[in-house]
Amino acid sequence: MEQTRIPIFPRSVKGTYRRIKSSIVLLAYSVYFILPWLRWERDTGPDQAVIFDITARRFDIFDLTIYAQDIFWLALFLAFAAFFLFFITGIAGRVFCGYFCFQTLWTDVFMHIEHWVQGERPARMKLAASKWTAEKIFKIGLTHLLWLLVSFLTGLAFTLYWGNAPDLVVDIFTFNAPLAAGITILFLTATTYVMAGIAREQVCTYMCPYARFQSAMFDKDTFIVAYDSIRGESNKGRHKPSKELIKRDKRQQQGYGDCIDCGYCVQVCPTGIDIRNGLQYQCITCALCIDACDTIMDSVGYPKGLIRYSSEHETEGEKTKILKTKNIVYGLILVLIAGVLVWGLSARTEIELNVRQIRQPLYVVLSNGTIQNRYDVKINNKTDKSHTLSLAVKDLPGAELDPGRSRSITVSPGASLTLHVYIKRNPDNVRQSNKDFEFVLTDLKNKQQQWQHDASFYTPRDLIKTATGSDR
Template sequence: MSKPEKISAIEVDPADIDPFETYNRGEKIYTRAIEGFFQKLRVYTGWPLLIAFFFIPWMNWDGRQAVLFDLPARQFHVLGITFWPQDFFMLGWLLIIAAFVLFAVTVFAGRVWCGYTCPQTVWTSIFMWVEELTEGSRNQRIKLDKQQWSANKLARKTAKHGLWLGFAFITGVTFVGYFTEVKQLIPDTFLGTADLWSYAWVLFFTLATYINAGWLREMVCLHMCPYARFQAVMFDSDTLVVSYDEKRGEPRGARKRTKTAQPLVDGEKERGDCVDCKLCVQVCPTGIDIRHGLQYQCITCALCIDACDSIMDKMNYQRGLISYTTENSLNGKKTKLVRPRLIAYAAAIAIMVSVFAVTLITRVPLNIDVERDRSRLYFQTNEGMIENSYTIKVMNMSQQDGRYTVSVAGINNIKYIGENTVSVASGEVYSIPVRLEIDPKELTEQSMDITFTVVDDAEQTVSKDKESRFTGPQWR
């Protein structure tokens, strides 16, 4: 079996590399607004995420905030389910599933997550829209930054940063609202009655949003996000990426609007379709030139495709000089969209999702913990009975109050002394001191297995078992 072809890379002389260039932002990127199919698609993928983020904390479920991560109470409410620290393995499981989905999407279509639904991209797009609203188009912003400070410049800059901070503050309050009841958090925040930690976290996420989306922008994608560094290893020659068709576009050069390509002045070559307008560079949020080939800085937002297609339309040329395509397609080879690695990812995702769904459906909202009395292994009563002491903790992990029956099994004729029917409020842990007695004649070993069982009186199918040991004198 032949090895998959590698994506071609640009050769760079190590002597030309500045060791500090990676960490320098360089010139400020002034992005240009563009309209087109992929820009509209980014609106349809970004806005649902934005709306969901701000709307979900306001949803109610059975009189409770639908999604609330109550850290002090160690309860994590998601719709009708309450998760506890004991359920954290499910969170790890869910993160692994999300990682595999991301890997599969990357193998198939590159960094589309970054370009369309990543929160950094969505929030940065909002901030860039505010910037254009207050300071004008790309050329107007460049001109404004070069001007001396004036009342007009101060007003525009103040309006921009004020709106940025306002949106960042709303973001910060909403984020904290996932961990504190948002309906109480908002009035407390403005009335000055919120606790210190709430103010601290609101301030932290406000500043984080303001700095990341307003100032750092592409630097987050290039230097802070690890995905930009390892995503290339998942690419192959059949991965859909935003690419420039060099064979069709070169040699590039300016020309008048015509229906066909024009020859160069010397007449030795024909011009390619690229008119070297640099519009693809001007709309790029990370400031790269896609004509230089595949680069890790590209977030696959496809704005350069919309920009180039608009120029091709004006020049009466065929669209697709910059497009979503594959390395094989550019080289005239057949593209295989379905391939072994994608099938393996899909199979792994299907298995993990199925197991996760079964685990979630069959999850019992009840837990029991048994602690033996460590001060003495056993006690012999005046009647000659062997006694062990335990503390049983019954945890009601549901969102309704419950009544439960506790029993023990494992040794014949064992006697349970203590509460065997208890009422436990939703989210509470009820401790039951219990003593077990047995005739020494029933003990066949010095230490024997026993099982405590807790059953929900309302729903007999909801039950939980916990094994322990019963210890007696040395058995002969």
């Protein structure tokens, strides 16, 4: 009824790509686990460098404070991330999968733990096949215990981004933390343990949609981890290095390829495939088979690169084109989104002014015949300081602004205030039924600092007629 997973026992390997991968793991783990503990000086708000405070509806990332209404930046950021993924995948294949995906990073760490406790591939295979002895129980148990510990720390670190880390940690271990924190930690502990410890490559082959739609982004110029089958197989195919077939020239004379069929590339593969069968959807391009093959090529004295990063065009002996329309368009889109994002972040107003005209009723005739329009003026203070402001109107002749209760408006840091204001205007001087004008908000401490918002004043058409008509 079901297909049982064939366990994979990847052999460890040394080499360039292994070093790159290890450095990325180290960097990612350092950032992920240390960042919530970093303190940061702010005028107001939490003194944590990165904190996503949901109850206060503000995200603080170093000196950048993001409020709920700035959420469209997230959309832009995600769009950037998506296009960056398309861009990079089109050029260099599944770079994200192989080096940066947290499934890959965490699985890698879990495999290191496994290797450290149980030993190299043959030892692990032997242990898995052996009867349950005290040693097996201890080793397997210790592995799972360490996995659970890392999983728990992962969940804990994630939770610390959403509250003040030093307080939250104490709360969590004294069981005083909010329920959501506990649930998050439990959930992430469970998912990390299951995904990185047990499911592993099945996440990539069965669960991850990106693994499947990446093929749409590949073309013959995409760099992928590929086995040079022309060199490796030659006419007669691969062959073990038997006595007569050790020297490369002898092999070539007899028509055998450079692949000595040692199987090292298959043994190191974390997804358990044989790269020599060509590009496969399971391949996450972690490039460990490159390291493995290079090690062997070095030891037998053949040139490296039997398995290497190459495009299909390159393998077929043609040139790889990187500057192609698809990549250029993706590049341009990336620059555009990044530009909008940077512009949005740098040009964001510290005080946000929004004006909404009351439409019910759109206007009112007052007892002395003047017309009154009403507006809801919303002022959002996104700064760390309290601002004292004054409101005025521009480009509306003969208008009298009634700001309601007081002339100077004080908005506390991070707060918003709605003013219900009235504008009265004598219809005698009015020529236009809909007159566009500006609300101007001035900082009373720094008069140069102004914010504007457009609005429109409505005067009913027939009242304009009476005002300019014959009976006056």
